[in-house]
Amino acid sequence: xxxxxxxxxDLINPDRYVQHGYPHEDWTLLRxxxxxxxxxxxxxxxxxxxxxRHKDIIEVSGQPALFRSTxxxxxxxxxxxxxxxxxxxxxQLLNMNPPEHGSYRSIVSRRFTPxxxxxLKNQIEQITAEVLDDxxxxxxxxxxxxxxxxxxLAVIAEMFGIPRADWPMMFRLSNAMIGPADPxxxxxxxxxxxxxxxxxxxxxxxxxxxxxxxxxxxxxLASALAAGRVNNEPLPVFExxxxxxxxxxxxxxxxxxxxxGGLHALISHPEQWQKLKRDPALVLSATEEIIRWTSPVIQFxxxxxxxxxxxxxxxxxxxxxxxxxxxxxxxxDVFEQPFTFDIARSxxxxxxxxxxxHYCLGANIARLELQVMFRQLAERFESVELAGPIQRMxxxxxxxxxxxxxxxxxxxxx
Amino acid sequence: xxVVVDHNLCEGNARCNEIAPEVFELRDDDRSYVLLxxxxxxxxxxxxxxxGNCPRQAIRLIxx
Numbered sequence: 001x002x003x004x005x006x007x008x009x010d011l012i013n014p015d016r017y018v019q020h021g022y023p024h025e026d027w028t029l030l031r032x033x034x035x036x037x038x039x040x041x042x043x044x045x046x047x048x049x050x051x052x053r054h055k056d057i058i059e060v061s062g063q064p065a066l067f068r069s070t071x072x073x074x075x076x077x078x079x080x081x082x083x084x085x086x087x088x089x090x091x092q093l094l095n096m097n098p099p100e101h102g103s104y105r106s107i108v109s110r111r112f113t114p115x116x117x118x119x120l121k122n123q124i125e126q127i128t129a130e131v132l133d134d135x136x137x138x139x140x141x142x143x144x145x146x147x148x149x150x151x152x153l154a155v156i157a158e159m160f161g162i163p164r165a166d167w168p169m170m171f172r173l174s175n176a177m178i179g180p181a182d183p184x185x186x187x188x189x190x191x192x193x194x195x196x197x198x199x200x201x202x203x204x205x206x207x208x209x210x211x212x213x214x215x216x217x218x219x220x221l222a223s224a225l226a227a228g229r230v231n232n233e234p235l236p237v238f239e240x241x242x243x244x245x246x247x248x249x250x251x252x253x254x255x256x257x258x259x260x261g262g263l264h265a266l267i268s269h270p271e272q273w274q275k276l277k278r279d280p281a282l283v284l285s286a287t288e289e290i291i292r293w294t295s296p297v298i299q300f301x302x303x304x305x306x307x308x309x310x311x312x313x314x315x316x317x318x319x320x321x322x323x324x325x326x327x328x329x330x331x332x333d334v335f336e337q338p339f340t341f342d343i344a345r346s347x348x349x350x351x352x353x354x355x356x357x358h359y360c361l362g363a364n365i366a367r368l369e370l371q372v373m374f375r376q377l378a379e380r381f382e383s384v385e386l387a388g389p390i391q392r393m394x395x396x397x398x399x400x401x402x403x404x405x406x407x408x409x410x411x412x413x414x
Numbered sequence: 415x416x417v418v419v420d421h422n423l424c425e426g427n428a429r430c431n432e433i434a435p436e437v438f439e440l441r442d443d444d445r446s447y448v449l450l451x452x453x454x455x456x457x458x459x460x461x462x463x464x465x466g467n468c469p470r471q472a473i474r475l476i477x478x
Contacts, residue, residue: 356471
């Protein structure tokens, strides 16, 4: 095979993500030789600047006025049946900017602080125990559909007050929103059709939920959004329903993939798995390392609003910048032995949740879910191994694992 | 130097308090407060680390 060069790197090819997972060799080459690299390919409508170092992602993220979030949330190669690159399916936090972004975010942000989230701990412990009870008494399961997908979905659905009977629909629509280019999630429809169909079903559902909470408010997220105001006005209906969809989708896709990827990493590093089983107090640092290692969000894009310079490269107004978070999380300048999976790593200032204005609203919930899940897994799994190959989602936006068959021996609830 | 926390951005992630507890305190309203407005120069590196690692980039250093 020819040596990898700046001309042959392949950063956003969704089929490559299915077959090989993350292009870490390509990102490593970029961090070393061209940390702000102009990436041009025939199947892109615009070239973009690939930002691959930890400190540059912080610099770009810390200047939301100069590097704006737009409808172009992330970059994908053009394929037939795609929406236009600047066509947003939703209008929500991720494509808003200050001061509007802060006004919208503050409608719910107090429910996501570390302190607020701690109040969910007992509920998360209980849901996790029940999820694991369902696979006890067997020796094999699909860890994704039977375990890792269930906890985050249940938690966000409970926070919204969505009845259990509707959870499978939330699961299906979230998959279609995040993985419309994957045949299992998008079906035989084009990407545009799959997204629009999922949006329509989501909006119908949330519209009814919202009406209900306006009449009968409860202490849940749906009621908070239904009563939410920006500049003393209720939210416009498109923004309101988009907000619901964002929190449901974001609340259940990424944590699922960190959970799956985390168990995969522990199975692949048996000495780390044994270490966690021996010392459950390591679950806090293990969780951070799992999040760093898996970095479920691959990229978000920004648009420069003025001519500027980054690492000696001239950036022009209107240029697209793409922040590759998994690359930052293997940055040799920040992490000692970045390609070593070390559950005791400390400090671990990874950027898997982003940083700055758009720092993941659900980061503290994701952390708590992962901490609880891996503590219970370490306690109950006597042994665990892969029972077949993993199947990755066809996406260059989120590093998804759709199926991971495992074989295990498990203790009943202790 | 003077340290300022923007309370419109701070969401109580407490990273600053972990890194520099002498300078930052997390209070009951889930926001970080500056205990030492003018920390000594010896603490500069620590304060800068807290600033760099604030998830919301809510802390600023103002040079007097």
